[in-house]
Amino acid sequence: MATRKNTQPKPAGCPDCAGKGEIAETVRVGARKGRATDDRQAAVCLTCLGTGEAPDGEGSP
Template identity: 50%
Template sequence: MAPRRTTTKPPKNPAPPAPAEPVVCSPCDGSGMVATTVRVGRKRRPVGQQDGLCLNCLGTGLAPDA
């Protein structure tokens, strides 16, 4: 009689890896908008800020290198 096998076989199809979390864009912190200083006058003095599109991620909020 053959000896009994005491170890188990590894699974044939291992579980797929979990999807990675999307990395947020650092300049806009994932919002897609950044504050841009508004300058007016001959001496170009700053008077306030307005929202502008993040040029790093182009408004998606996700890091482009990920």
């Protein structure tokens, strides 16, 4: 018996994080002014909530 191919299309990748689920945020220091530093830290992408897939209605033709 022959096996079937998966015909479901792959979900589109998130446009903000390029499908990784993480973005780089600037580290801020100081209580009042919040000065930006040259350092970066990983943060969860708020567009896709860390899944790496585009939200419904975006990125799909």
